[in-house]
Amino acid sequence: MTDTDSKPTGTPPTNGHKDSKPATVPHVVIVGGGFGGLTAAKKLGKQPVQVTLIDRSNYHLFQPMLYQVSTSGLAPADIAAPIRDTLHKHKKNTRVLMEEVTGVDTQQQLVFMQNQQPIHYEYLILATGASTNYLSHPEWESRSPGMKTLADGLEVQQTILGAFEAAEKEPDEKKRKRLLTFVFIGAGPTGVELAAASAVHIRHILSGNFQRIGPGDARLVIVQGPPRVLPTFRPELTKKVEKKLKELGVEIITGVHVTEMDERGVTVGDEYIETENVFWLAGVKASPAGQWLGAEVDRGGRVKVQSDLTVPGHPNIFVIGDTACVMQDGKPLPGVAQPAMQGGHYAASVIADRVAGKQHQEPFKYFDKGSMAVVGGTYAVVESGPIHTAGFFGFIMWVFLHIYYLIGYRNRLQVLLSYFFAYFSAFRRKGGTRIIMLGRKQAITYQQQARTLDKPEAHTLDKTAT
Numbered sequence: 001m002t003d004t005d006s007k008p009t010g011t012p013p014t015n016g017h018k019d020s021k022p023a024t025v026p027h028v029v030i031v032g033g034g035f036g037g038l039t040a041a042k043k044l045g046k047q048p049v050q051v052t053l054i055d056r057s058n059y060h061l062f063q064p065m066l067y068q069v070s071t072s073g074l075a076p077a078d079i080a081a082p083i084r085d086t087l088h089k090h091k092k093n094t095r096v097l098m099e100e101v102t103g104v105d106t107q108q109q110l111v112f113m114q115n116q117q118p119i120h121y122e123y124l125i126l127a128t129g130a131s132t133n134y135l136s137h138p139e140w141e142s143r144s145p146g147m148k149t150l151a152d153g154l155e156v157q158q159t160i161l162g163a164f165e166a167a168e169k170e171p172d173e174k175k176r177k178r179l180l181t182f183v184f185i186g187a188g189p190t191g192v193e194l195a196a197a198s199a200v201h202i203r204h205i206l207s208g209n210f211q212r213i214g215p216g217d218a219r220l221v222i223v224q225g226p227p228r229v230l231p232t233f234r235p236e237l238t239k240k241v242e243k244k245l246k247e248l249g250v251e252i253i254t255g256v257h258v259t260e261m262d263e264r265g266v267t268v269g270d271e272y273i274e275t276e277n278v279f280w281l282a283g284v285k286a287s288p289a290g291q292w293l294g295a296e297v298d299r300g301g302r303v304k305v306q307s308d309l310t311v312p313g314h315p316n317i318f319v320i321g322d323t324a325c326v327m328q329d330g331k332p333l334p335g336v337a338q339p340a341m342q343g344g345h346y347a348a349s350v351i352a353d354r355v356a357g358k359q360h361q362e363p364f365k366y367f368d369k370g371s372m373a374v375v376g377g378t379y380a381v382v383e384s385g386p387i388h389t390a391g392f393f394g395f396i397m398w399v400f401l402h403i404y405y406l407i408g409y410r411n412r413l414q415v416l417l418s419y420f421f422a423y424f425s426a427f428r429r430k431g432g433t434r435i436i437m438l439g440r441k442q443a444i445t446y447q448q449q450a451r452t453l454d455k456p457e458a459h460t461l462d463k464t465a466t
């Protein structure tokens with residue numbers, strides 16, 4: 001029995017030790033152990049508060065390196081850090097629950113979970129991130145994995161590896177061609193990184209490992225609705241990236257949308273591309289946190305928060321990261337890790353000040369450290385302050401700036417070194433960690449089960465649970 005089971009609803013929990021006394025300090029509940037939630041938890045771990053961090057997974061996923069798992073460069077454990085380990089040194093005032101949050105009662109200040117009694121909060125931080133958005137085609141989800149969760153990353157990997165094995169056995173040339181055609185929908189940073197890394201990966205694996213198929217048999221296509229790839233980067237960098245993608249053997253189709261998708265291929269503009277491998281990298285939507293709160297949301301479902309990241313009418317509820325719409329200089333902040341981490345730090349500071357009886361005066365101000373994307377191997381594009389570059393120098397910057405700034409939750413040097421080691425040893429191994437663990441169809445079934453958890457229906461507020 002857990003400590004919340006043994007208490008009347010609404011009592012702040014203890015820290016989980018047998019001899020713990022009931023908490024007399026404010027209880028802060030953080031939902032989400034991603035970049036935002038973890039940053040907030042770390043800061044609050046040093047404050048006179050009781051913290052409960054709830055996440056459906058027991059690990060924090062380093063999403064920027066997910067494409068490395070998909071292309072067999074890194075193993076899942078290389079990019080997933082157990083949340084308990086990460087927060088270990090704060091265990092005196094912080095506990096971690098692996099649970100699915102299903103709703104919030106803002107009146108009674110309760111958080112509802114799937115398999116646990118509701119818990120009461122004095123302060124609530126919602127940092128539940130985003131999920132893949134199939135726009136007006138939810139039916140495409142079963143045909144084209146996204147790139148958001150570890151299960152997504154593995155499904156992409158298993159799809160690619162499975163396609164090679166199926167093609168090697170296929171005597172029919174036309175079918176072989178279909179099996180070895182890979183279509184990436186969306187050419188933002190995620191699409192470009194995955195397409196470029198796949199090109200390198202596929203070339204490595206198909207060189208000399210098979211009898212019937214070789215590197216020249218694979219076709220990679222990236223499709224982008226807007227007129228250019230990486231539209232948030234300056235046009236001269238886009239040109240360099242497009243050139244690099246072509247050098248890697250990736251065909252680029254811009255300015256057209258995918259209009260149809262079936263089990264044999266996709267329709268892109270006037271062309272029907274026969275393929276069994278379609279990857280959806282064309283957008284995300286916020287978690288259903290806005291529905292839980294009954295709060296105003298933007299078109300992407302992000303909760304419109306105030307300048308102190310609280311929800312209008314709820315000064316003790318903060319929404320941060322990908323699930324928040326934070327306006328700055330008339331524009332919403334981008335859905336990347338830095339706003340989430342800075343938001344987590346800020347929300348924790350406001351709570352710490354309030355607990356100390358101080359008024360937190362400063363509104364949240366996001367400091368933009370720049371944007372980066374790796375375009376295969378050791379080529380990266382970087383836009384950071386006065387620096388805008390593409391190439392090996394960009395890659396070095398990516399390694400030092402991007403990873404260094406993003407990872408604030410473990411020893412930075414240690415993490416940097418382990419990523420360096422894993423990254424370069426993956427290149428030495430040429431094919432990386434390319435083990436087929438599940439048949440492709442099994443991988444897809446598993447993935448679909450995982451996705452149903454993220455459906456809004458699953459999060460309907462169940463007041464009977466109280």
Ligand SMILES: Cc1cc2nc3c(=O)[nH]c(=O)nc-3n(C[C@H](O)[C@H](O)[C@H](O)COP(=O)(O)OP(=O)(O)OC[C@H]3O[C@@H](n4cnc5c(N)ncnc54)[C@H](O)[C@@H]3O)c2cc1C
Pocket residue numbers: 031032033034035036037054055056057059060061063064065066067099100101102127128129130147148190287320321322323335336337338340372
């Ligand atoms: C493939 C990919 C590459 C990226 N590359 C970069 C990059 O290079 N640079 C960059 O800055 N950004 C990058 N991003 C974006 C960045 O990862 C996100 O902006 C960032 O993770 C947002 O942080 P967050 O805390 O809001 O959400 P997340 O980090 O997504 O964390 C949300 C957490 O909430 C948990 N959760 C959600 N719903 C529930 C629930 N109902 N119950 C319990 N737990 C729940 C999830 O399990 C998850 O752990 C990338 C994203 C992807 C997908």
